[in-house]
Each structure stands twice: as structure tokens, then as C-alpha cells.
Amino acid sequence: MGLRSFLTDAWSWLNYKPIMSGTADGRPHPALAPELQATWLPDEAVRRLAAYKLLAAYDSNQVGELSALTGNEGAEERREFGEPSVFVDTALAHLLGRSQQIVVPGAEHAGHEDAGPEAAEAAEVQAQLRRWAEAELLPLRMQAAERKAVLLGDGLCLLAWDADKQRVRLKTYDPGFYFPVLEDDADPGDFPRRVHLAWDVPEDPKRGVKARVRRITYELGSIQPATRSNSDGTAGREPVVDESGGWLLAPGDYVAESGHIERIYPWEQGKASRLTCYLTDAEWFVDDIRHGQSLDDLPLDRARFRTRADGEVLHRLDLRLDFIPLVHITNTVAGEEHFGQSVLSRVMQALDELAESDTDSARASATTGAPIIALAGAGARAEVDRVTGRPKPLNVSPGTVLQLADGGRMDVLDTSGQLSELRARAEEIRDRAAVNARLPAVSLGTVDPSDVPSGYALQLSLQPLDSLVDSMRLARAHKYALLLKMVQRIHQAGQAEGWPAGPTVPARLMFGPHTPSDRTSVLEEVVKGVTAGVLSAETGIRMLQDAGYPIEDAHEEMQRIAARSSDAA
Incomplete structure (x- = not known):
């Protein structure tokens, strides 16, 4: 019955594409991504990277060009007018909302007469995080990572301490470089203990540079004695020894009664840990990699380790963190898969049908404009x-x-009738694709505002979009809370000014409203509710922020209102 060839996984929605299984062994066609034939690439990552390449082709209107490489000569005439990119940009805009703001619960109570020290601490951490976000251009970096996540299903953010700038740096990576080492029985939602970032570096014959593979590895492991770069000048690290030849421990480390080396991190006062994160950044010549050798088992004796700006060799360098400073953002809620799904996953066939209808319309318009x-x-x-x-x-x-x-x-020869039918068919497919993608026509900007009978009808038409945005934000809520937690802890580990040791304060990233709202009615509702005493001033200001009023800080706004009320009294 052919059940062995039936494959269901996170990218099975692309099985209808011959290009995804163009070889006898079921691997993607070589023209889809020639680098997929690399010997170091894990087998389980082949379909994922092929899906990324195909989605990127849809986003850049290159599906016809890609299909032509597989032998489909007629694909060169394929018309692609950018609908996939419009869908991705629309979903991204509604996901991010009008603004993004870091909020620490309890900070809005700072300055009140009955506020405790927790409120003051929350307000200080909130101010510190917002200053960091402004210096690090967080909204721009978020947009770069989130567009990858919306289009490809996955995004990647890497955090690292910059000693010169005295702050945490945020860098985004293409998810095609992300290769986690997942345990067979691990929960897909759990964070892996070993992660690789790897990619090919092409050869440069003009400079005499061979083709290389670069791999950056973050790994959680037991705390080991202190190490330093090799004293003989070779690439690598060696233990730090005392006069008698015994190994020394890093400052703050100690040997527990169990014989294990333990460390107390600034954010875990009074609680010892045996875990730390090691960083390795190395390159291999492609010729030095044996056929069939996996990415996780590349030979370290042939590696060329990179060196940090301060001279430290990046070979199992102890970062003095008990976590991997990397956040993997998924576009969908993680179920049985570690990776997410693209916003285009359910409408790929509709997009192909739309392109075919546009191609036929282009051909028919040629005979209509210049008749036979x-x-x-x-x-x-x-x-x-x-x-x-x-x-x-x-x-x-x-x-x-x-x-x-x-x-x-x-x-x-009059072909105007066929052209009208083709245009009507294209509009029908476009509407169906918008419905299946949960992007209503009003969100795509294809509806005349005068055609909307009332605001209630507009709200009803936006309900599919609301459910889409809610699910996408739910998938990211924990990831951004984790990112802000890492930012605090890396600042503490770097002993940055203004980041004292102590427990990590929970922080969230709040997205602004994604749909237009009746600001006048919201204002009237807040005034009536606060005046009648059924709404607190804090809740009312938060409602005004959600409605789009230019209130940057709820606590400062309340202080200004209170000051003016006392002056008036």
C-alpha cells in the first residue's frame, strides 16, 4: 500500500512538492539546496533546511527560478506577484503591534505611600531593562528575528557579554544555522543541553582560502578547574596549576564534601550549583572531515579554534553561566516537535494555484491587448x-x-471573456488563502472602509486575526520572559554597574494593540469606571495604553495626575 513512503513530520505540508523528495532515497532535490549534500549535516536536519530554502524562495518570488533548476522548463514563465511576502509582513505587523514595552510586575506601585521595597526594586529593574533595550536597539533586532520566525517557523537570538560596552549584546541568527542535540526521550519543549551553530564558509581561490565548516558550540557540563590559553602559543586551553603542580579553582569556586566543584551564582544567593556553560568556537577544513562524520563528532585534533578579542582561546571556555545564552523562538506552540511552523504552511498549495492563475491571466491578457x-x-x-x-x-x-x-x-479572436474568468478565479483563490491563513481581507488592506457597515461588523471580521495573533504571542510569551531573565543574569555575571547580586526579577515583553480601536469609547469607559470606583487608576491607564494612547510609563503618568490633582486642591 506504500505506507513506508508516507511521511508525517513538522514539514509534511510540503510533501506535495516533488522538489522535496526529488531523489531515489527521498531526500530533497539537489537543486533545492546544494549545501544539503554536505557530509557533516545531520540527517534529521535535511528536510528542515530544505523547507527553509523553499519558503525563502516563496518570499522572494523565486519559486519559478527554483523549479526551473529541477528541469521544469515551463516554470520560467511563472508569474509571482508577492502574495507570500504580503502575508508574512501582515502577520508580522499584527504580531508585534504598534509598540513593544518591557514591563516588570509591581513597578507601577513604586512611589505609593504603602509600597514596599519590592515595588522599588521592580521599578529599578524595569528602568534598567528599558535602558538596555534602547541601547541595544531591541525593537529592530526583534523584527529581524521575528520575520524569520513568521516566515520559516523559527527564529534565533544569541546573548553575549561585551566587556568594552559593559552590557549584554543581542545578535540574531538564521535558524538554518541552528542544530540542537536533542535526546530521544526528551520533551520537545525542553531546552537542549548542547547546541551547535554551524555553517559552511565557501572557498576563496583568489586568496587561497579553502572551504571550511565553522561550528560554535554551547554545552552545559560540570564545573571544572580553571583553565587558560596554552602557554606555548598553540591553539587550545590548559589547566592553571600552582607551584606544586596542583590544579587551581576559579575565584568563587570550591570543592564540596561530595568531591564536586560547586559555585554560587549572583542570582542564586545561598544555593550552590555544579553546572556551567562552556563555549567552543572552531573551524575545520572540509577536506579534514571524513564522509559520514556528524556535526556533533567533528575531530577536535583537526580543529582550528578561534580567539576572543581579549586573547582567550574559545575551546571549552567557561562562561560562568548555568544556562545556554540562546533563545529559540518558534512561530507556533511547541507540541511534539521542537521546531515551529511557518504562517504559510496551510496555504502553500493555494499560493501555487494563485501563481498559476496569474500566469494564465498574463497569457490571456497578451492575446486580449494584441488580439489575433x-x-x-x-x-x-x-x-x-x-x-x-x-x-x-x-x-x-x-x-x-x-x-x-x-x-x-x-x-x-476575443479572449476578454476568458481573462475575466481567470481574474475572478484569482480573486477567489486569494480570498480562500486569506481565510485559511486567518488574515482577513480588512487586515490585508483590500477592503474599502466605506464597505464596512459598522464597527461591530469590523470587529467580527477580525476575530480570525485575533485568534492568530493570540496563538503566536502565546508561543513567544515564555521565550521573551526567558530572554529578559538571561539579560539580567549576564549583567550580574559581568558585574555591570547598577545590576547588584540577587534573585532575578520576573519581567515580560508586552506587545501593543494590533487592531484599530475606538479610543473615544475606551476613554469614556475608563473615566466612568475610575470615577465610580469599579476600576483602579492603574487598570484604567493600562486600558488607555492598550487603546493606543501615548503613555510610555504608567507609574510616571499616575504621578503626574496625582501632582496636578494636589495642586488643584
Whole structure:
């Protein structure tokens, strides 16, 4: 029955594409991504990277070009007018909302007479995080990572301490570089204990540089004695020893009664840990990698370790963190898969059908704009070329006069009816794709505002979009809370000014409203609720923020209102 060839995984929605299984062993076609044939690439990552490449082709209107590489000559005439990119950009805009703001619960109570020290601490951490976000251009980096997540299903953010700038740096990576080492029985939602970032570095014959593979590895492991770069100048690290030849411990580490080395991190006061994160950054020549050797088992004796700006060799360098400073963002809630799904996953076939309809419409419009004319009867013969002896083609342009003898006839092939049908078919497919992607026509900007009968009807039409945005934000809520937690802890580990040791304060990233709201009605509701005492001032200000009023800080806004009320009294 062919059940062995039936494959269901996170990318099975692309199984209908012959290019995804273009070889005898079921691997993607080599033209889809030639680098997929690399010997170091894990087998379980082949379909994922092929899906990324195909989605990127849809986003850049290159599906026809990609299909032509597989032998489909007719694909060169494929018309692609950017619908996939519009869907991705629309979903991204509604996901991020009008603004993004870091909020620490309890900070809005700071400054009140009955506020405790927790409120003051929350307000200070909130101010520190917002200053860091402004210096690090967090909204721009978020947009870069989130567009990858919306389009490809996955995004990647890496955090690292910058000693020169005295702050945490945030860098985004393409998810095609992300290769986690997942345990067979691990929960897909759990964070792996070993992660690789790897990619090919092409050769450069002009500079005499060979093709290389670069791999950056973050790994959680037991705390080991202190190490330093090799004293003989070779790439690598060696233990730090005392005068008697014994290994020394890093400052703050100690040997527990169990014999294990333990460390107390600044954010875990009074609680010892045996865990730390090691960083390795190395390169291998492709010729030094044996065929079939996996990415996780590359030979370290042939590695060329990179060096940090301060001279430290990046070979199992202890970062003095008990976590891997990397956040993997998924576009969908993680179920049985570690990776997410693209916003285009459910409408890929509709997008193909739409492109085919646009291609047919382009062909039909050619015969409609320049119709085919047939001459019949006496005197309808075309002029003969004296050199070749063949009839010359008749070119009809505006102002052309054709003289026909008695009984002559001129017929014009009218294809305008077929063109109208094709255009109607394209609109039908576009509407169906928008419905299946949960992007209503009003969100895509294809609806005339005058056609909306009322605000309630507009709200009803946006309900599919609301559910889409809610699910996408739910998948990211924990990831951004984790990112802000890492930012605090790396600042503490770097002993940055203004980041004292102590427990990590929970922080969240709040997205602004994604749909237009009736600000006047919200303002009236807040005034009535606060005046009647059924709403607190804090809740009312938060409602105004959600409605789009330019209130940057709820606590400062309350202080200004209180000051003006006391002056008036």
C-alpha cells in the first residue's frame, strides 16, 4: 500500500512538492539546496533546511527560478506577484503591534505611600531593562528575528557579554544555522543541553582560502578547574596549576564534601550549583572531515579554534553561566516537535494555484491587448517575401488600413471573456488563502472602509486575526520572559554597574494593540469606571495604553495626575 513512503513530520505540508523528495532515497532535490549534500549535516536536519530554502524562495518570488533548476522548463514563465511576502509582513505587523514595552510586575506601585521595597526594586529593574533595550536597539533586532520566525517557523537570538560596552549584546541568527542535540526521550519543549551553530564558509581561490565548516558550540557540563590559553602559543586551553603542580579553582569556586566543584551564582544567593556553560568556537577544513562524520563528532585534533578579542582561546571556555545564552523562538506552540511552523504552511498549495492563475491571466491578457486577427476571402493573401518566398507576417497597429476585396472578411479572436474568468478565479483563490491563513481581507488592506457597515461588523471580521495573533504571542510569551531573565543574569555575571547580586526579577515583553480601536469609547469607559470606583487608576491607564494612547510609563503618568490633582486642591 506504500505506507513506508508516507511521511508525517513538522514539514509534511510540503510533501506535495516533488522538489522535496526529488531523489531515489527521498531526500530533497539537489537543486533545492546544494549545501544539503554536505557530509557533516545531520540527517534529521535535511528536510528542515530544505523547507527553509523553499519558503525563502516563496518570499522572494523565486519559486519559478527554483523549479526551473529541477528541469521544469515551463516554470520560467511563472508569474509571482508577492502574495507570500504580503502575508508574512501582515502577520508580522499584527504580531508585534504598534509598540513593544518591557514591563516588570509591581513597578507601577513604586512611589505609593504603602509600597514596599519590592515595588522599588521592580521599578529599578524595569528602568534598567528599558535602558538596555534602547541601547541595544531591541525593537529592530526583534523584527529581524521575528520575520524569520513568521516566515520559516523559527527564529534565533544569541546573548553575549561585551566587556568594552559593559552590557549584554543581542545578535540574531538564521535558524538554518541552528542544530540542537536533542535526546530521544526528551520533551520537545525542553531546552537542549548542547547546541551547535554551524555553517559552511565557501572557498576563496583568489586568496587561497579553502572551504571550511565553522561550528560554535554551547554545552552545559560540570564545573571544572580553571583553565587558560596554552602557554606555548598553540591553539587550545590548559589547566592553571600552582607551584606544586596542583590544579587551581576559579575565584568563587570550591570543592564540596561530595568531591564536586560547586559555585554560587549572583542570582542564586545561598544555593550552590555544579553546572556551567562552556563555549567552543572552531573551524575545520572540509577536506579534514571524513564522509559520514556528524556535526556533533567533528575531530577536535583537526580543529582550528578561534580567539576572543581579549586573547582567550574559545575551546571549552567557561562562561560562568548555568544556562545556554540562546533563545529559540518558534512561530507556533511547541507540541511534539521542537521546531515551529511557518504562517504559510496551510496555504502553500493555494499560493501555487494563485501563481498559476496569474500566469494564465498574463497569457490571456497578451492575446486580449494584441488580439489575433484572421483574414479570409479574396484579396486576403499576405505579401510574399521575395528572398525567402514565404508570406510576410501582418503587423496591425493603430491607424492600419486593410483593403479587402468583395467577399473578404476579418475575424478577431476575443479572449476578454476568458481573462475575466481567470481574474475572478484569482480573486477567489486569494480570498480562500486569506481565510485559511486567518488574515482577513480588512487586515490585508483590500477592503474599502466605506464597505464596512459598522464597527461591530469590523470587529467580527477580525476575530480570525485575533485568534492568530493570540496563538503566536502565546508561543513567544515564555521565550521573551526567558530572554529578559538571561539579560539580567549576564549583567550580574559581568558585574555591570547598577545590576547588584540577587534573585532575578520576573519581567515580560508586552506587545501593543494590533487592531484599530475606538479610543473615544475606551476613554469614556475608563473615566466612568475610575470615577465610580469599579476600576483602579492603574487598570484604567493600562486600558488607555492598550487603546493606543501615548503613555510610555504608567507609574510616571499616575504621578503626574496625582501632582496636578494636589495642586488643584
